[in-house]
Amino acid sequence: MSEKRLVWDLPLRLFHWLLVLSVTGSYVTAKLGFEWTNVHFYLGYFTLGLFAFRIVWGFIGPRHARFTSFVRGPSQQVAYLRSLVKRDSTPVVGHNAGGGLMVVLMLLMVGAQAISGLFITDDIAWSGPYNPAVSSAVAGKMAWFHHLNFDILLWVIALHVLAIIYYRSFKRQNLVWPMITGYKPAQYVPAQESISGSQLLKALIVAAICAGGVWWLVTSAPPPAEIYY
Secondary structure: OOOEEEOOOHHHHHHHHHHHHHHHHHHHHHHHOHHHHHHHHHHHHHHHHHHHHHHHHHHHOOHHHOHHHOOOOHHHHHHHHHHOOOOOOOOOOOOOHHHHHHHHHHHHHHHHHHHHHOOOEOOOOOEOOOHHHOOHHHHHHHHHHHHHHHHHHHHHHHHHHHHHHHHHHOOOOOOHHHHHHOEEEHHHOOHHHOOOOOOHHHHHHHHHHHHHHHHHHHHOOOOOOOOOO
């Protein structure tokens, strides 16, 4: 068996797959209709917690989870685009320049999706916790953005999946398996660029703080307006 080295920490991997499940669940519950609206809102709160965790982890997590390891400038983005047509380009240890850009874009869109959901209402029975804090006009604009942003997010996700398929079929690089196991072949990961562990205690503390922050945010919202029948 070939030697492997740890690149993706466990908290980062859990975030990734939980976000996949959360976004999928949000899409499904939105399509299922009124009876699932409450579940849709709770998935939104969960997604907001994931978003908060990833932002913090992007500054204090292990090496390849940090934004400084994969946010690249224009010249490196151009070099990345040129490497796309080369079948034998050297695999990058962490996120490549394009992948890093995709991470930032998807995080911003997911965060905007979860935050905008706090202000919207279905005008029947369910409202985001901060809907009473804004006018109906603002809530309407938030709802418009919420739907538009998610439609665009679906296209961005599709592009992300196509990129994974392209790397697997053309470049013969499996990007999915390392995000499951955390390990990449040692031949592509210099010893000094691997990580020694997943910093689980730190991740648990960050997750608890983020969960508590979302709970506080939701429970501190203004009371909903009374509905008369």
